[in-house]
Amino acid sequence: GEDVEQSLFLSVREGDSSVINCTYTDSSSTYLYWYKQEPGAGLQLLTYIFSNMDMKQDQRLTVLLNKKDKHLSLRIADTQTGDSAIYFCAESSTGGYNKLIFGAGTRLAVHP
Amino acid sequence: GAVVSQHPSWVICKSGTSVKIECRSLDFQATTMFWYRQFPKQSLMLMATSNEGSKATYEQGVEKDKFLINHASLTLSTLTVTSAHPEDSSFYICSARRQKDTQYFGPGTRLTVL
Numbered sequence: 001g002e003d004v005e006q007s008l009f010l011s012v013r014e015g016d017s018s019v020i021n022c023t024y025t026d027s028s029s030t031y032l033y034w035y036k037q038e039p040g041a042g043l044q045l046l047t048y049i050f051s052n053m054d055m056k057q058d059q060r061l062t063v064l065l066n067k068k069d070k071h072l073s074l075r076i077a078d079t080q081t082g083d084s085a086i087y088f089c090a091e092s093s094t095g096g097y098n099k100l101i102f103g104a105g106t107r108l109a110v111h112p
Numbered sequence: 113g114a115v116v117s118q119h120p121s122w123v124i125c126k127s128g129t130s131v132k133i134e135c136r137s138l139d140f141q142a143t144t145m146f147w148y149r150q151f152p153k154q155s156l157m158l159m160a161t162s163n164e165g166s167k168a169t170y171e172q173g174v175e176k177d178k179f180l181i182n183h184a185s186l187t188l189s190t191l192t193v194t195s196a197h198p199e200d201s202s203f204y205i206c207s208a209r210r211q212k213d214t215q216y217f218g219p220g221t222r223l224t225v226l
Contacts, residue, residue, distance in 0.1 A: 048214065100146075100215060104155045
């Protein structure tokens, strides 16, 4: 079945870059997403990438997709304390119309 | 645009009572709404998908008689947890999708059953 895996925890120093990794198993995935969840809040869509793309950049965020290895990464440049949150990777094979399959989430801690 | 709200944001109830959670798309019409459940420090698990005017489609293992979903309009879906028990305590998150678009998530509702 479909599965999405992420490392559970990442700690970075303020100002450094953060790289959060994700692997997925569904070869029919056409959309891959990154969501951010702050404590006690819902999910905020950060960015998404189509499976026919290798890279997408949006201000401080860079998404890299290796479709062959089914590997997705999110790089946050110049990480700030406000970036501390849980980051979820999710995949969908129907453009989010139906099921989004989420990873367990990576908790990013930014320290001075 | 694409704002989704939930009400209430948190609720505490006694075991055996029923609790209704509302999910509203504030500035768009949602053809489909989704209900997720999130346990502490865990990921979101899809409970059910509801389309306006039709019965909800429940994921395997989700009791449809316990988690009643109503999607009466293009801007409102409700989740009713019937005869709630402490094991139903969780964070419930809804999302809404407008046609040919991605899902937009609500802020979540924390349910605590005593």
